[in-house]
Amino acid sequence: MTIISSCLLALCHAAAMSAGSAIPVTAPHIAYAPVLDEEPEQAPLSPTIPDDQAVASAIRALQPLGPTSALSDGEGGVRIGKIELFEGGKLLLTNGVATVEGSSGGGIARWGTIGGRQMPGGIGLSAHATAIELPDFSWRSYGVLLGVDDRLELSVSRADFDTRDVGTALGIGQGYTFNLDTFGAKLRLAGDLVYGESWLPQIAVGIEHKRSRDADLVRAIGAADDEGTDYTLSATKLLLARSVLVNATLRYTEANQLGLLGFGSAGEGYNLQFEGSLGYQLSRRAVIGAEYRTKPDILGLGEDDWLDLFAAYALTDHLTLTAAYVDLGSIATFPDQRGGFLSAQVAF
Amino acid sequence: MLIPAATAVLMVIQQAPAEGTDWDAEFGVETKQRDPVTGELPVDPYEQSNANAGAAPYDSAGLVRDFGGRDGIARIAGRTVDLAESDPRIAVIFESHDMVRLKRTLSEQFCYLLGAGCDYTGRDMRAAHDGMGVTKADMNALVENLQSAMREAGVPFAAQNRLLAKLAPMSRKIVER
Numbered sequence: 001m002t003i004i005s006s007c008l009l010a011l012c013h014a015a016a017m018s019a020g021s022a023i024p025v026t027a028p029h030i031a032y033a034p035v036l037d038e039e040p041e042q043a044p045l046s047p048t049i050p051d052d053q054a055v056a057s058a059i060r061a062l063q064p065l066g067p068t069s070a071l072s073d074g075e076g077g078v079r080i081g082k083i084e085l086f087e088g089g090k091l092l093l094t095n096g097v098a099t100v101e102g103s104s105g106g107g108i109a110r111w112g113t114i115g116g117r118q119m120p121g122g123i124g125l126s127a128h129a130t131a132i133e134l135p136d137f138s139w140r141s142y143g144v145l146l147g148v149d150d151r152l153e154l155s156v157s158r159a160d161f162d163t164r165d166v167g168t169a170l171g172i173g174q175g176y177t178f179n180l181d182t183f184g185a186k187l188r189l190a191g192d193l194v195y196g197e198s199w200l201p202q203i204a205v206g207i208e209h210k211r212s213r214d215a216d217l218v219r220a221i222g223a224a225d226d227e228g229t230d231y232t233l234s235a236t237k238l239l240l241a242r243s244v245l246v247n248a249t250l251r252y253t254e255a256n257q258l259g260l261l262g263f264g265s266a267g268e269g270y271n272l273q274f275e276g277s278l279g280y281q282l283s284r285r286a287v288i289g290a291e292y293r294t295k296p297d298i299l300g301l302g303e304d305d306w307l308d309l310f311a312a313y314a315l316t317d318h319l320t321l322t323a324a325y326v327d328l329g330s331i332a333t334f335p336d337q338r339g340g341f342l343s344a345q346v347a348f
Numbered sequence: 349m350l351i352p353a354a355t356a357v358l359m360v361i362q363q364a365p366a367e368g369t370d371w372d373a374e375f376g377v378e379t380k381q382r383d384p385v386t387g388e389l390p391v392d393p394y395e396q397s398n399a400n401a402g403a404a405p406y407d408s409a410g411l412v413r414d415f416g417g418r419d420g421i422a423r424i425a426g427r428t429v430d431l432a433e434s435d436p437r438i439a440v441i442f443e444s445h446d447m448v449r450l451k452r453t454l455s456e457q458f459c460y461l462l463g464a465g466c467d468y469t470g471r472d473m474r475a476a477h478d479g480m481g482v483t484k485a486d487m488n489a490l491v492e493n494l495q496s497a498m499r500e501a502g503v504p505f506a507a508q509n510r511l512l513a514k515l516a517p518m519s520r521k522i523v524e525r
Contacts, residue, residue, distance in 0.1 A: 056443055056444075057443065057444065089484075089485040089488055089489075090488065091488050091491060091492070119483070119484055119485040119488070120483065120484055120485075150484075192519070194516055195484070195487065195516050195517070195519035195520070195523075196516070196517060196519060196520055197517050198513065198516070198517060239513075240509045240510070240512045240513035240516055241509070241510055241513035242509075243505065243506050243509045281505065281509065282505065283505050284495060284505075
């Protein structure tokens with residue numbers, strides 16, 4: 001065999017040399033064309049199939065790859081390397097709904113949940129818009145949130161607080177609107193909202209850095225600063241056996257009315273506050289509940305604790321609507337601010 | 349010029365393997381035969397115990413009634429497996445899996461956990477899912493399939509969650525990556 005092959009090689013080489021570059025070498029075609037064109041003399045032997053699993057595997061192996069590519073797995077998400085972008089995968093409502101500060105939570109309380117619908121290894125995005133109507137004030141807020149790997153949540157939100165007629169009464173002008181920017185970050189430390197031991201909640205730490213855009217006014221009211229940072233520790237668990245969601249958050253804060261009225265005062269700074277939530281799951285898509293949030297009264301304007309009764313409904317995998325009755329107590333000396341809260345959140 | 353020519357020559361002289369080679373034998377592939385009675389593939393021996401079900405059972409006649417008794421539970425388990433098998437997110441996990449056995453053991457597990465009086469004869473959760481590379485997203489997909497099956501069977505949502513409450517803590521033995 002070796003002898004023949006070296007002979008043939010030599011022949012080919014000689015032929016190629018003599019032919020030169022003018023005539024293309026046709027040897028490769030001559031060599032394998034007959035093999036390809038030849039009709040099989042007998043039907044190809046069908047391999048012995050062990051069982052139906054092998055058939056399924058074989059069918060799968062023979063199927064075209066379809067839309068799968070480096071950028072897509074054919075299921076709607078986008079993949080860059082090993083990171084799934086906007087692939088989703090979370091169970092409905094387990095990303096929470098946007099809070100008034102733009103974090104994932106239950107409306108007025110921050111939860112230990114991570115926003116966005118991404119699973120481990122993925123990146124998710126969500127956006128929200130919230131409106132609160134009170135007897136003397138109107139609240140509008142909107143923001144976006146980036147969820148990374150079910151581990152980290154980064155959020156940015158803006159709140160506009162319209163004083164309507166109260167603006168005139170306070171001497172700051174009809175319809176004066178306070179504006180507050182909140183930059184939030186939350187890191188899941190341990191546990192899982194749904195899975196794992198039922199006694200181990202999802203635990204997360206976070207910060208909320210807030211900047212009032214009414215620096216001169218909030219200082220005039222008595223606030224020590226126009227920007228400040230809240231520190232939070234949250235534990236949240238869905239107790240499936242009772243269909244109940246429980247959340248407890250500790251917040252270390254110096255904010256006056258979330259920061260709309262600045263931070264701290266001449267005599268007082270940081271306070272430890274509590275946010276609690278109880279929810280009951282009516283279905284995969286619907287949850288009702290109540291929340292309570294304690295607030296400091298650093299400015300001495302009679303700032304009250306907040307509470308809400310909420311209902312959230314996941315209209316689709318991506319769109320969640322929240323409606324609530326809120327009792328925000330006294331705001332800027334105007335008491336009994338009870339009203340309606342409406343929020344929409346889209347998440348991927 | 350030389351290399352294609354040499355390649356061509358080598359293709360001519362290369363010996364094709366004999367027709368009808370039993371490749372399974374060549375590579376030592378073992379073929380498992382399904383049990384003629386149960387239709388299940390054999391598994392390596394293991395110690396059978398209700399403890400393998402992974403949780404203590406409920407003791408509530410009302411809960412069993414909500415699931416439609418043993419028959420209802422068996423139908424829900426079977427339907428869950430069917431839904432999972434046709435769910436593009438997780439179908440691939442079941443491709444080389446004995447679905448006959450899975451339907452039986454899952455049904456036994458649900459029946460045992462709900463206190464409907466069955467014994468669980470399957471393997472424990474870690475052994476049963478070993479090497480499958482299940483992710484949390486896969487778990488969520490299966491939960492959704494189970495929820496669909498229970499919803500179709502008219503199981504009240506609170507009762508659905510009571511079954512999920514028994515299964516959810518098992519995730520750390522099932523999720524591998």
